[in-house]
Amino acid sequence: MASSADVRSPAPGASHCPACGCESPAARLLCPRCGALLHRRRLEELAAQATQAEAADRWGEAAGLWREALALLPPGSQQHQDVGRRAAEAARKAPASLLDQPPGGAGKMPKILGSLGAVGVALWKLKFVAVFLLTKAKFLLLGLSKGGTLLTMLLSFGVYWAAFGWWFAAGLVISIYIHEMGHVAALRRLGVKASAPMFVPGLGAVIRLREAPADSLEDAEVGLAGPIWGLGAAAACWAVFLATGSGAWGAIAKLGAWINLFNLLPFWQLDGARGFRALDRQQRWLAAAFVVCAFVLSGEGMLLLIAAVGAWNAWRSDATTPNWRILATYLGLIAALSWLAVRVVPMPT
Amino acid sequence: MPPTEDPDAISKTPPEPPAPLAFDRPAFHQQAAPEFACALCGAGLTGQYYQANGAPVCSDCRWKAEHESGPPQAGRVGRFGKAALYGLGAAAAGTLVYFLVLWGTGYEIGLIAILVGWMVGKAVFSGSGGVGGRAYQLLAMGLTYVSICASYAPMVVQGLREAQAAETTAGAGAPEGADAAQGSSSVTRSGSTESFVRMAPNGEPDSQPLTQEEMQAALPLPDDPEQMQPGQTYKVDLASSEEELSPALSLVVFTVVVAVIALAAPFLGGLENIFGLFIIAFGLFEAWKHAARPAILFEGPFSAGAAEATRAPALPEAAEAHGE
Structure with a gap:
């Protein structure tokens, strides 16, 4: 410990160890004297309530209780792993948010549509697409209701406008916003508490997690949700470009694809690093090899960087739990985003 | 042959309920029981303790x-020097990373500035022996800024070379001053290092205007003015009259010019480079x-609790309690 110090005032609060009576700060999880868990009673209460909720099929409630217990357990302990697993399982069994469900469920096709034959059937099926899009659109607007998100978004827009012009700045900011709302949607679905997105000019945007993901699979699902939504936004812009021929839409589609591709870099806190955490060593090497192939086929330079960092990540890793679904998602994103990022677009006027 | 398992038998077995927590x-899988002793002096803690x-x-x-x-007063200079050395190494590594990424991907990724700031900050802190402080922070920021600006150097060098080439091209073209100098026999080409003079029979410079053919047929100015012939046009090389710098000095001057421009480069773009300035600020x-x-x-x-306390069980017991 350094001998030079800036000494500050002590923090309030203390807790007593149930085993030896030693006092310690409230934020501690283990007794410094005997090593016992300081929050044993609360943990036992939470475990009992969560088990009851599971028995009653109230999976969302159970997931929340297990997560609360997770925060009181030291990471790396067997109990932390077990409770994390219970929280993740409960979260997956919990029904999706009402915002995502079509109102009124499937229902029956009205007779008037049935009389239109195949056209009527197609219209009936389109209804769900329309509802799906409308609910997602409503969810996208939800983020704009947060003052911090809106203000920082406008600030970023101003900075990018000064650098790139207004239409490009608008496309960039909206692409980043949709990417972040992808993360928010995954966090809501899993019941993980987090802040609203905050834009940081020059860096993109960040979301602060108030709870740690229950396990690496949850972390990967939340991490890759952003690029998935970002790919959707870029694809939509590309579709508009194809329909209208407007180079501006094509440019924004390419930019959106490139930004989301950059986020797949498996480094530090980027989305690719979160995705990699769910992969075992062999899968990480597979991913790096796939990215090299994508680079050879597309010539997109960013892929070389992703491959190099991915290989370094794989070399350092000792993970042994594989997840083929996450690997397939990651590789699919690499393929789709790199395809979009190398499309040739006429210079916008 | 070893007995094979009946998959139907496995599927009929009901799932085991989760083990009670x-x-x-x-x-912990790999952690020893904690020792309750002072982290600084190692003395056992009884009565009161702090965290x-x-x-x-x-x-x-x-x-x-x-x-x-x-901060400890002894060895301040040595510590600062070591921190500067470590920081310089990290700054050089950061610039190298930037150019490696540029070479490999073709992209100039400004976010590397943040990585550089992290590397240099850590290196300077390490070199300071864990002391840190305002002087080290300023050192780290300075080295980070220099590392970031070093990435502008190739662009500056290229710009200077292009400017020099443009000057040379302009000098080789039609003299800008030719029309204006119609009434004079002494012409200096714009941007050029040459001047022309024609001798009149009376030994004075001729006032008649010079033609293009006369300038092209001009002879080099002789060292002895007595050798100048009347009616002959002579060419004066202005560059030779200047004192030339030695190659080493030229290199030093050039390097200083490049360094000064590179250090100012982030601000030369004004508001158009506000994006870059933000990233540099983060770095x-x-x-x-x-x-x-x-x-x-x-x-x-805090109270250390009762005199005798039960210590945490050793690892094998804890592992057995969880069925391993």
Whole structure:
């Protein structure tokens, strides 16, 4: 410990160890004297309530209780792993948010549509697409209701406008916003508490997690949700470009694809690093090899960087739990985003 | 042949209920039971103790930390020099990373500035022996800025070379001053290092205007003016009359010019480079943060509890409790 110090005032609060009576700060999880868990009673209460909720099929409630217990357990302990697993399982069994469900469920096709034959059937099926899009659109607007998100978004827009012009700045900011709302949607679905997105000019945007993901699979699902939504936004812009021929839409589609591709870099806190955490060593090497192939086929330079960092990540890793679904998602994103990022677009006027 | 398992038998077996969770003591796979002793002096803790940045310390060590705070005075110069050396190495590595990424991907990724700030901040702090402080923070920020600006150097060199080439091209074209100098026999080409003079029979410079053919047929100016012939046009090489710099000095001057322009480059773009300035600011902030003097937060006092306490069980017992 350094001998030079800036000494500050002590923090309030203390807790007593149930085993030896030693006092310690409230934020501690283990007794410094005997090593016992300081929050044993609360943990036992939470475990009992969560088990009851599971028995009653109230999976969302159970997931929340297990997560609360997770925060009181030291990471790396067997109990932390077990409770994390219970929280993740409960979260997956919990029904999706009402915002995502079509109102009124499937229902029956009205007779008037049935009389239109195949056209009527197609219209009936389109209804769900329309509802799906409308609910997602409503969810996208939800983020704009947060003052911090809106203000920082406008600030970023101003900075990018000064650098790139207004239409490009608008496309960039909206692409980043949709990417972040992808993360928010995954966090809501899993019941993980987090802040609203905050834009940081020059860096993109960040979301602060108030709870740690229950396990690496949850972390990967939340991490890759952003690029998935970002790919959707870029694809939509590309579709508009194809329909209208407007180079501006094509440019924004390419930019959106490139930004989301950059986020797949498996480094530090980027989305690719979160995705990699769910992969075992062999899968990480597979991913790096796939990215090299994508680079050879597309010539997109960013892929070389992703491959190099991915290989370094794989070399350092000792993970042994594989997840083929996450690997397939990651590789699919690499393929789709790199395809979009190398499309040739006429210079916008 | 070894007996094969009946998959139907497995599928008929109901899933085992989850093992009951025990919350008395944590079970770690690879961690020894904690020792309850002062993290600074190692003395056993009884009675009262404090917590410093999450580690238990005794009252004496806390008193010493409060009353003897401040960087150690001995070896300040050596520490700063070592920090500067470490920081310089990290800055060079950061610039190398930037150019490697540029070479490999074709992209100039400004976010590398943040990585550079982190590397330099950590290196300077390490070189300071864990002391840190304002001087080290300023050093780290300076080295980070230099590392970032070094990435502009190739662009500056290219710009200077293009400017020089443009000057040379302009000098080789039609003389700008030719029309204006119709009434004079002495012409200096714009941007050129040559001047022309024609001698009249009376030995004075001729006032008649020079034609293009006369300038092209001009002879080099002789060292002895007595050798100049009337009616002959002579060419004066202005560059030769200047004192030439030695190659080494020229290189030094050139390097200084490039360095000054590169250091100013982030600001030369004005508002158009506001995006880049933001990223540089983040990089400098990282350097500042990681070279800071560590703050020790003391909490307490806390009671150490009963004289005799049950220590945490050894690993094999904890592992057995969870069915391993």
